[in-house]
Amino acid sequence: MLAIIGGSGLTRFVRMEVAERRQVATPYGDPSAALTFGHLCGRPLVFLARHGDEHTIPPHQVNYRANLWALRMCAPVGIVAVAAVGSIRSDLRPGDLVIPHQIIDYTWARHSTFHEGPHSAVTHVDFTEPYDFVLRRQIGAAAAALEIRVSDEAVYAATQGPRLETAAEINRLERDGADVVGMTGxxxxxxxxELAIPYAAINVVANYAAGRGDSREAICMDAIHTVLEGAMQQVHAIIEKMLTSDD
Incomplete structure (x- = not known):
């Protein structure tokens, strides 16, 4: 069973045949929403809305540990995380899709490990390659089969939110080597x-980052919603193709 975490613009799969919605209790509290189990293209799927069913949970208040623990209980073969991003690179335009290969973490005060507490041993996990290579390749192959253009390498900068970044902060991220910026990676x-679940992401470029392109003076939030609405149709198609790639 493949697991999908949906972000801004993706709170459900329209063509998913829903079998059950299950509220899961975890040692870390409640997940963002009930897990939705069903079938897409005849294949089993579990879906979780990262920001809640009504998109009411901001990035810095998402209970990431509860979300991942709940999905782990489903024993997924992998997780595909969908998220909107801002583009730092001029060649990544609004509406483009990106499969990131690296992360730079600028977040703070988020619960970022399961290995903490008085009875937990000190545990270090290798994070040299933060995204699963096989899953990234499957996403790319599905996109290619559909002739959907994707960028298969990008460095994702994870910022705290919920505010968007200043133009000077985006300049700093570019100097650090980041290509796109988001708040949930x-x-x-x-x-x-840490849970040994293969994980990869599909980033949807929703806008140019602050100070870039048509966001040079300000970022238009209405335009972001329009871009996401169109691009998410391609995300749906890619995930459907991934599920049926062995047909």
Whole structure:
């Protein structure tokens, strides 16, 4: 069973045949929403809305540990996380899709490990390659089969939110080597690694980051919603193709 974590613009799969919605209790509290179990293209799928069913949970208040623990209980073969991002690179335009390969974490005060507390041993996990190579390749192959253009390498900068970044902060991220910026990539990715669940992401470029392109003076939030609505149709198609790639 594949697991999907949906972000801004993806709170449900329209063509998913829902069998059950299950509220899962975890040692870390409640997940963002009930887990939705069902079938898409005849294949089993579990879906979780990262920001809640009504998109009411901001990035810095998402209970990432509860979300990942709840999905772990389903024994998924992997997790595909969908998230909107801002583009730092001029060649990544609004509406483009990105499969990131690296992360730089700028978040703070988020619960970022399961290995803490008075009875927990000190545990270090290797995070050299934060995204699963096989899962990234499957996403890329599905996109190619559909002739959907994706960028298969990008460095994702995870910022705290919920505010968007200043133009000067985006300049700093670029100097650090970041290509796109978002608010939910961490600690989600490292928690999946601690649980040994293959994890990869599909980033939807919703806008140019602050100070770039048509966001040079300000970021238009209405335009972001329009871009996401169109691009998420391609995300749906890619995930459906992944599920049926062995047909």
């Amino acid at each position: 961490m600690p989600e990715a490292v928690l999946a690694r």
